[in-house]
Amino acid sequence: MSEAAVKKVTETTPEEVARIKDWINSEEYKEKNLARQHLVVNPAHACQPLGAQLVAHGFEGTLPFVHGSQGCASYYRSSLNRHFREPAPAVSDAMTEDGAVFGGQNNLHEGLENALALYHPKMMAVFTSCMPEVIGDDLNAFIQNARNEGIVPKDFPIPYANTPSFNGSHVQGYDAMLKAILQYLSEGKKVEGQDSGRLNLIPGFDTCTGNYREYARMLKAFGIPCTVLADISESFDSPLDGTYHPYPGGTPLAEAAEVLNAKATISLQALATKETVKWLSASTEAPVEVLKMPIGVNNTDALLMKVSELFGKEVPAELKAERGRAVDSMTDAHQYMHNKKFAIYGDPDWLIGMTSFLLEMGARPHHILCSRVHKKFSKEIQKVLDSSPYGADCNIWLNKDLWHLRSLVATDPVDALIGNTHGKTIARDLDIPLIRVGYPIMDRVNIHRYPIVGYQGTINLVTWIVNSLLDQVDATCEDRNFEMMR
Numbered sequence: 001m002s003e004a005a006v007k008k009v010t011e012t013t014p015e016e017v018a019r020i021k022d023w024i025n026s027e028e029y030k031e032k033n034l035a036r037q038h039l040v041v042n043p044a045h046a047c048q049p050l051g052a053q054l055v056a057h058g059f060e061g062t063l064p065f066v067h068g069s070q071g072c073a074s075y076y077r078s079s080l081n082r083h084f085r086e087p088a089p090a091v092s093d094a095m096t097e098d099g100a101v102f103g104g105q106n107n108l109h110e111g112l113e114n115a116l117a118l119y120h121p122k123m124m125a126v127f128t129s130c131m132p133e134v135i136g137d138d139l140n141a142f143i144q145n146a147r148n149e150g151i152v153p154k155d156f157p158i159p160y161a162n163t164p165s166f167n168g169s170h171v172q173g174y175d176a177m178l179k180a181i182l183q184y185l186s187e188g189k190k191v192e193g194q195d196s197g198r199l200n201l202i203p204g205f206d207t208c209t210g211n212y213r214e215y216a217r218m219l220k221a222f223g224i225p226c227t228v229l230a231d232i233s234e235s236f237d238s239p240l241d242g243t244y245h246p247y248p249g250g251t252p253l254a255e256a257a258e259v260l261n262a263k264a265t266i267s268l269q270a271l272a273t274k275e276t277v278k279w280l281s282a283s284t285e286a287p288v289e290v291l292k293m294p295i296g297v298n299n300t301d302a303l304l305m306k307v308s309e310l311f312g313k314e315v316p317a318e319l320k321a322e323r324g325r326a327v328d329s330m331t332d333a334h335q336y337m338h339n340k341k342f343a344i345y346g347d348p349d350w351l352i353g354m355t356s357f358l359l360e361m362g363a364r365p366h367h368i369l370c371s372r373v374h375k376k377f378s379k380e381i382q383k384v385l386d387s388s389p390y391g392a393d394c395n396i397w398l399n400k401d402l403w404h405l406r407s408l409v410a411t412d413p414v415d416a417l418i419g420n421t422h423g424k425t426i427a428r429d430l431d432i433p434l435i436r437v438g439y440p441i442m443d444r445v446n447i448h449r450y451p452i453v454g455y456q457g458t459i460n461l462v463t464w465i466v467n468s469l470l471d472q473v474d475a476t477c478e479d480r481n482f483e484m485m486r
């Protein structure tokens with residue numbers, strides 16, 4: 001049987017393919033690309049509900065509940081699942097066309113009833129996808145109606161947050177859900193004139209389980225009782241024991257309910273906890289401190305000094321020794337990073353911490369790209385850049401995407417990229433090493449188990465970055481320069 005010839009609709013000659021391949025690396029193309037406004041290609045952010053879902057997983061026995069489309073819910077679940085290589089169980093009330101026309105109350109009520117009966121959570125954290133936000137569903141009224149109609153018990157905890165993704169990103173979704181859960185649980189629990197002696201620690205949108213363990217370890221060394229708010233360290237890094245546990249770990253609900261009775265609160269991501277911090281500051285007389293994410297020595301020092309000041313305790317000797325080891329690792333490696341240019345992209349608070357670390361190493365953050373942020377972010381990061389001569393000539397790109405970044409590094413090259421998996425096409429096309437840090441990392445294993453915060457995190461970052469640069473040297477140098485010793 002002869003095969004029918006397939007007539008192609010368009011033919012592109014190899015010469016034309018080669019011409020376009022060159023052209024997209026040109027200044028002319030970059031200008032056109034940067035002028036692009038109404039289309040996003042390879043975004044450097046995720047949507048609001050994904051941040052809300054991460055928070056929900058961080059509380060004991062909590063079932064994340066998406067009021068909205070099933071497809072959206074599948075996206076957050078699969079994204080978290082691919083990053084952690086762990087289940088990210090969540091339910092959705094699967095609104096479809098009739099919900100979009102008549103409102104999603106019936107979907108929500110049926111979903112709450114079923115989820116409670118089937119999955120036996122201790123709390124359901126409800127958040128929205130775009131569809132119910134566009135039609136203006138009233139979550140407050142819907143949930144109240146569910147209680148009044150006996151669909152859920154009157155006292156069953158159902159905090160909720162509006163997380164419209166056409167506005168903001170996963171960072172704002174994180175903030176909205178965290179504030180909603182804390183407000184709900186702490187309602188009526190504040191005891192005037194007393195404190196529990198505990199520290200509330202808010203890591204922010206942080207998908208590195210190693211970071212949570214690092215915070216816990218440092219505070220244990222101080223001997224300070226601590227409540228990590230939205231603690232995902234077990235939820236997404238629990239032991240494999242042959243049994244499926246739907247809700248491993250998480251901040252105990254009873255502990256979270258005491259949030260307003262703590263001795264102090266420290267948030268480690270200003271932009272990801274803006275509304276939560278505003279509410280906490282207005283609701284308690286205890287200090288609420290906002291620090292930079294402790295990436296690098298300076299930011300870690302600031303965290304430990306603040307803890308020491310708030311609790312009147314000396315920085316423990318073991319942490320001082322760790323600091324010395326981190327500084328030693330930086331000294332051993334600094335010549336490989338000195339004056340090297342980096343392009344970094346991702347979440348705003350993470351970028352501020354990473355910039356600070358690069359400057360400590362005498363490296364040059366050359367392109368910093370962040371999407372869905374306000375000008376406040378560029379002011380904050382500019383302050384960090386201004387603190388070092390290596391911060392001069394850095395380009396800050398607000399509300400751009402990774403296709404923009406490709407043009408930027410094609411025309412104004414860097415020695416390495418630092419960011420999530422979505423930058424790998426740029427790295428491959430332009431033959432630039434990519435050091436994978438941030439969210440999501442879907443093409444390498446176990447990276448989320450290694451801390452990037454604290455002194456241990458500093459050693460990890462130095463190791464990954466410098467060894468990637470040296471791998472590149474070995475892979476690309478001439479034979480005569482291929483040395484055993486680097």
Ligand code: SF4
Pocket residue numbers: 047048049069071072075128129130131165166
């Ligand atoms: S942007 Fe909106 S519609 Fe798209 S996945 Fe996120 S929530 Fe769903």
